[in-house]
Amino acid sequence: MDTATVDVGELTELLLDEQFYAGDPHPVLARLRVEAPVVRDRRYGFWAVTRHRDVFEISRDNDRFVSGYGVNLAHFVPEPLPVPGSLLSCDPPIHTHYRRTLWDAFTPTKIRALAPLVRARAVALLDAFAADTDAPVEIVSALAVPYPLIVLAELLGLPIDDWHEYGHWMDAAVRTNNPHALAEDRAVVDHMRVFLLQAVAERRGTDAPGVITMLADHRDADGTPLTDRELLMFLLQLFIAGNETTRNTITGGIVALAENPAQWAMLRADRSLVDKAVEEILRYTSAVTHFFRTALVDTSVGGVPVAQGDKIFLSYTSANRDAEAFGPTADQFHIARSPNPQLAFGFGAHFCLGAALARLEVRVLLEEMLDRFTALELAGPVVRLPNVAIAGFAHAELRFDRA
Numbered sequence: 001m002d003t004a005t006v007d008v009g010e011l012t013e014l015l016l017d018e019q020f021y022a023g024d025p026h027p028v029l030a031r032l033r034v035e036a037p038v039v040r041d042r043r044y045g046f047w048a049v050t051r052h053r054d055v056f057e058i059s060r061d062n063d064r065f066v067s068g069y070g071v072n073l074a075h076f077v078p079e080p081l082p083v084p085g086s087l088l089s090c091d092p093p094i095h096t097h098y099r100r101t102l103w104d105a106f107t108p109t110k111i112r113a114l115a116p117l118v119r120a121r122a123v124a125l126l127d128a129f130a131a132d133t134d135a136p137v138e139i140v141s142a143l144a145v146p147y148p149l150i151v152l153a154e155l156l157g158l159p160i161d162d163w164h165e166y167g168h169w170m171d172a173a174v175r176t177n178n179p180h181a182l183a184e185d186r187a188v189v190d191h192m193r194v195f196l197l198q199a200v201a202e203r204r205g206t207d208a209p210g211v212i213t214m215l216a217d218h219r220d221a222d223g224t225p226l227t228d229r230e231l232l233m234f235l236l237q238l239f240i241a242g243n244e245t246t247r248n249t250i251t252g253g254i255v256a257l258a259e260n261p262a263q264w265a266m267l268r269a270d271r272s273l274v275d276k277a278v279e280e281i282l283r284y285t286s287a288v289t290h291f292f293r294t295a296l297v298d299t300s301v302g303g304v305p306v307a308q309g310d311k312i313f314l315s316y317t318s319a320n321r322d323a324e325a326f327g328p329t330a331d332q333f334h335i336a337r338s339p340n341p342q343l344a345f346g347f348g349a350h351f352c353l354g355a356a357l358a359r360l361e362v363r364v365l366l367e368e369m370l371d372r373f374t375a376l377e378l379a380g381p382v383v384r385l386p387n388v389a390i391a392g393f394a395h396a397e398l399r400f401d402r403a
């Protein structure tokens with residue numbers, strides 16, 4: 001397809017094509033934003049929404065646009081499920097109830113308490129490859145994969161040395177999100193369920209640190225404990241939501257810094273920019289490409305009528321490059337960008353519950369890198385992954401000059 005000249009109505013087909021995000025999706029998204037910001041997809045019938053203001057408006061309006069009918073194409077359901085597959089795919093009142101249950105693990109005090117552990121993990125990983133400065137480092141496997149998995153293990157209260165295995169489980173769990181999943185992957189997921197429920201049973205009534213103990217001992221206001229299905233839903237959701245998202249934000253951020261050496265130099269010269277740099281990395285990488293909503297009533301989006309029951313595709317990748325929100329430099333990587341109303345974590349009732357933890361992980365990593373490296377440089381081609389939901393990286397080799 002020649003994406004520069006083809007009829008704009010055909011472009012929405014690309015939004016669910018896994019090769020789309022493995023290349024450069026931005027020219028197509030820019031065309032959609034200008035020529036057809038709210039446009040119906042001809043194959044599946046959903047509305048593709050690409051402007052920042054529309055994605056923001058829909059995300060914050062949980063009365064008109066709901067998540068309970070599913071937030072990705074593979075998981076649409078005719079009626080909301082009594083126990084949702086995830087916190088993402090439900091609405092109030094159950095969503096409010098579940099979110100309160102999990103919130104205790106993400107309060108500012110809890111996240112602050114995790115900070116020394118997060119720093120220790122970042123230091124250990126960076127020190128392992130900082131010794132030999134001449135050799136290029138493949139940062140996906142050496143850093144971006146282990147770091148969030150180890151932090152998630154700390155958060156949940158699982159042994160961190162088994163992070164390889166958790167990664168293997170999560171990969172299998174993500175692959176089973178597909179009707180043709182392999183029996184082998186299903187068996188891995190079954191094993192993981194047994195393991196997690198056993199961990200819940202072992203920690204119940206103990207003072208062991210971590211979210212597993214917190215959920216094992218949770219009681220609703222009327223004294224009801226969580227069911228096994230609810231427990232598994234929470235634990236899997238945390239592992240899945242906190243893993244590839246953070247991994248690819250980190251890889252994308254480091255690659256962007258290597259591709260823009262002046263930005264790394266600016267950050268080295270002024271460390272007070274670190275928090276802004278984290279926001280810019282989130283915006284620029286937009287690890288989560290999209291989620292869907294369903295219109296609960298007949299309404300309109302950006303002046304286009306939308307009917308009750310219609311599915312709406314919210315493109316975070318596109319919203320985060322919208323010049324209307326980010327000005328003429330929207331396509332450039334500027335660590336000092338301000339204001340930066342990035343939507344990488346979504347917005348509204350479903351705003352990423354792990355946002356503070358993800359920000360902490362990226363910030364701590366940047367700080368530790370600033371202590372060690374004067375310059376970052378790409379040492380080979382950057383390979384992106386074919387994936388519809390996550391803007392992922394398979395491989396990125398870099399050379400680091402030590403301070």
Ligand code: HEM
Nearest residue numbers: 087088241242245246249288345346347350352353354358
């Ligand atoms: C840079 C990394 C991350 C990105 C880009 C990201 C992005 C997102 C996005 C876009 C949403 C959905 C918002 C919506 O539907 O409106 C979300 C929800 C969620 N995220 Fe994250 N996330 C990240 C890291 C994490 C981490 C580390 C955790 C936990 C350990 C986490 C847990 C969750 C949960 C539980 C939800 C569901 C919230 C709800 O539906 O109420 N995320 N995230």
